[in-house]
Amino acid sequence: MITVLNIIISGLIMGGIYALISMGLSLQYGVARILNVTHGEFIMMAAFLTWVMVSTAGINPLLALVICCPVTFLVGYLLHITIFRWLKKFSIVTAVFESNAMLVCFGLMFIMSNAAMQIWGSNNRGYQFLQTSVDFAGTAIAANRLLVLAVALAVSVLFYIFLARSRMGKSIRAASQDAAAAGMLGVKINRVMAICFGIGALLAGIAGTLLSIIQQIYTNMGMQYTAIALIVVVLGGMGSIPGSMIGGFILGMVGSIVSYLDPSLAMVAFYVIILALLLVRPKGLLGR
Numbered sequence: 357m358i359t360v361l362n363i364i365i366s367g368l369i370m371g372g373i374y375a376l377i378s379m380g381l382s383l384q385y386g387v388a389r390i391l392n393v394t395h396g397e398f399i400m401m402a403a404f405l406t407w408v409m410v411s412t413a414g415i416n417p418l419l420a421l422v423i424c425c426p427v428t429f430l431v432g433y434l435l436h437i438t439i440f441r442w443l444k445k446f447s448i449v450t451a452v453f454e455s456n457a458m459l460v461c462f463g464l465m466f467i468m469s470n471a472a473m474q475i476w477g478s479n480n481r482g483y484q485f486l487q488t489s490v491d492f493a494g495t496a497i498a499a500n501r502l503l504v505l506a507v508a509l510a511v512s513v514l515f516y517i518f519l520a521r522s523r524m525g526k527s528i529r530a531a532s533q534d535a536a537a538a539g540m541l542g543v544k545i546n547r548v549m550a551i552c553f554g555i556g557a558l559l560a561g562i563a564g565t566l567l568s569i570i571q572q573i574y575t576n577m578g579m580q581y582t583a584i585a586l587i588v589v590v591l592g593g594m595g596s597i598p599g600s601m602i603g604g605f606i607l608g609m610v611g612s613i614v615s616y617l618d619p620s621l622a623m624v625a626f627y628v629i630i631l632a633l634l635l636v637r638p639k640g641l642l643g644r
Contacts, residue, residue: 371608372508402564432557
């Protein structure tokens with residue numbers, strides 16, 4: 357029973373982080389029509405910014421999280437209103453824009469990854485925060501892991517409420533369904549798309565800070581989490597925010613079970629799941 361509880365809790369923790377990562381990517385693709393393969397690099401950058409603030413200035417990781425949120429949002433927002441808006445202006449059709457944007461993202465990915473390697477090197481980094489154990493149903497769980505789970509769940513719920521209830525959230529949903537029609541009804545499409553890209557980067561930043569709290573980080577970690585985000589987005593349905601949330605927790609639970617048996621097979625299991633899904637239900641769990 358203790359083993360089962362550990363597997364379930366580990367699955368929920370990583371599932372919450374995967375949900376954050378994939379919701380950001382799903383928003384960027386579903387509204388801004390950008391398959392952002394630099395998504396993992398935003399996670400890596402936020403993780404290292406948190407590590408720098410904690411290890412050099414002694415800042416609490418939760419305060420570092422508050423600092424990283426506007427920073428990652430601003431970087432994503434500025435990237436969209438400069439590079440991607442310029443690409444969209446000179447792209448004849450949406451398909452051309454999507455392919456050009458993906459090529460630009462690949463270039464940004466290599467730039468960010470190599471810049472991080474030059475600054476921080478290739479060694480693993482980490483810090484200690486809330487390492488004390490908490491007794492839960494007879495099993496000891498690190499307090500920092502429970503904190504990460506609580507923050508990930510809270511952010512996911514708040515983000516869903518933001519999309520469902522706020523005026524900007526309604527504009528985002530309208531733009532994702534039909535950008536041209538939403539523009540005719542008064543929605544400022546360019547502004548909404550830039551905000552979506554910024555929010556996607558912000559969610560990646562939150563995930564990066566949370567990852568730095570519970571595990572060691574390294575400069576080439578971005579590609580792994582980009583691949584996981586893509587798998588979750590396809591699993592939940594391209595552009596579906598609820599699907600990304602559900603898919604994230606499913607993948608987290610599968611990864612926890614497989615990692616208990618053999619940690620080296622976790623990514624293999626993820627790819628097997630996505631291959632099977634593409635054969636059985638190509639549109640994903642909640643895709644249309």
